[in-house]
Amino acid sequence: MTTTKVTTTRRRSTPPSKASTPAKARPVGGPRPRLSPRGHHHRYHHSLVTTKASPLDGLFGDGAEENLPDAEGYIDGSLGGFTITKVSFGSIALYTGSALLAYGFGAYFDFLPGTDFSAVMLIYGFPASLIGFALKYAQLDPVACRSKPEAIALRGTKATDIQNQIREDVTRYRYGDEQHLDFALERILKMGRYGGVPRKFIPRLFAIREEVRDGEYALTLEFEHKDGFPGSDWDKFLEKATSFFGPGIQDVELKATERGAELTLISDGSGSGITGGQKGDVLPPLMPGLAPREQ
Numbered sequence: 001m002t003t004t005k006v007t008t009t010r011r012r013s014t015p016p017s018k019a020s021t022p023a024k025a026r027p028v029g030g031p032r033p034r035l036s037p038r039g040h041h042h043r044y045h046h047s048l049v050t051t052k053a054s055p056l057d058g059l060f061g062d063g064a065e066e067n068l069p070d071a072e073g074y075i076d077g078s079l080g081g082f083t084i085t086k087v088s089f090g091s092i093a094l095y096t097g098s099a100l101l102a103y104g105f106g107a108y109f110d111f112l113p114g115t116d117f118s119a120v121m122l123i124y125g126f127p128a129s130l131i132g133f134a135l136k137y138a139q140l141d142p143v144a145c146r147s148k149p150e151a152i153a154l155r156g157t158k159a160t161d162i163q164n165q166i167r168e169d170v171t172r173y174r175y176g177d178e179q180h181l182d183f184a185l186e187r188i189l190k191m192g193r194y195g196g197v198p199r200k201f202i203p204r205l206f207a208i209r210e211e212v213r214d215g216e217y218a219l220t221l222e223f224e225h226k227d228g229f230p231g232s233d234w235d236k237f238l239e240k241a242t243s244f245f246g247p248g249i250q251d252v253e254l255k256a257t258e259r260g261a262e263l264t265l266i267s268d269g270s271g272s273g274i275t276g277g278q279k280g281d282v283l284p285p286l287m288p289g290l291a292p293r294e295q
Contacts, residue, residue: 028172053088070146077147077210078171091141094132098123127181140174151217155210158217159272160248163265166218170208180205181221188241201229203260211264216250218266225260234261243266 067075070118078086104121106112114121145167155164170180179185185203203205203223211218224230234254242252250268256263 023185053082060100069149073148074146074209075152077145077152077167078142083172085168086142088139088173090132090135090137090175092132094136097125097127097129097132101129113285115240135175138175140177140180142171142173143180143205144207145210146207147170148212151210151212154212154217158267158269159219159265160246162245162248162273163217163219163267166221167208167210170205178289187246188237190237193207197229201226203229206259213264214267216267216269220262220263220264221261222257222262231256231261234263245274 005228033265067079069075087204101113103114104118104125107114107118107121159167166181174180179202185191189202191199191202199248205221206224207222209220209221209222219231238252238254245252245265249265251266253264253266256266
């Protein structure tokens with residue numbers, strides 16, 4: 001009996017001895033995570049503010065639970081009340097039409113029930129899928145919007161109409177445009193004109209940020225440069241950008257980044273350009289054929 005108890009005790013002590021083996025190896029592999037813990041933490045939280053993979057993702061969820069700040073204190077500024085502009089019509093038409101076609105063919109060949117309705121599903125499924133393909137082809141996905149909570153509180157009091165319109169337009173699905181702020185970049189960079197930038201070199205807007213600069217609302221546009229676009233070209237167009245996005249803009253700051261450049265539109269706090277101020281054509285129509293929108 002005593003011998004049995006001793007052998008049982010040794011067998012039970014075997015797992016701790018195995019678990020101690022990785023503990024000895026920790027000093028060897030330990031320094032690796034210590035080199036850049038902050039960088040890894042930043043990448044994890046930055047992924048919280050991304051463009052939604054599904055057209056209905058996060059629209060009906062609890063924003064308080066989903067909208068968590070990242071390592072720099074930014075939250076997803078595109079979240080909020082449900083609007084139809086946050087839904088991809090191309091995805092809805094494509095998925096619905098494809099489902100009707102698949103079920104219609106299955107019912108027509110008696111693989112699925114509902115033979116009497118197979119013709120109706122095929123009739124409606126074919127044009128719906130074609131419309132979905134066309135809209136998906138012309139669809140321009142929204143960009144990521146990272147916002148400081150204090151900047152969101154200043155949208156209604158400090159942000160100009162143009163700043164709010166830019167934020168709302170680039171964070172929703174659009175159709176028929178080659179890229180976001182296409183019309184604005186055409187005017188600012190003199191696209192296709194003498195001394196301007198060719199269309200194939202026009203920078204691409206991939207994200208925006210909302211910040212507070214000296215108590216004033218600031219909207220940062222993050223651009224990715226294409227091959228052939230020199231970053232120095234922004235300098236000669238800054239004055240044009242300041243007047244174009246005004247009134248109510250005191251300055252447009254330029255900052256070079258690894259991917260391209262950032263343009264920060266800082267409001268002047270004078271109230272000019274807010275709810276009824278001077279407006280100009282900044283953004284193209286939502287869809288081809290519609291009247292141009294005024295800012």
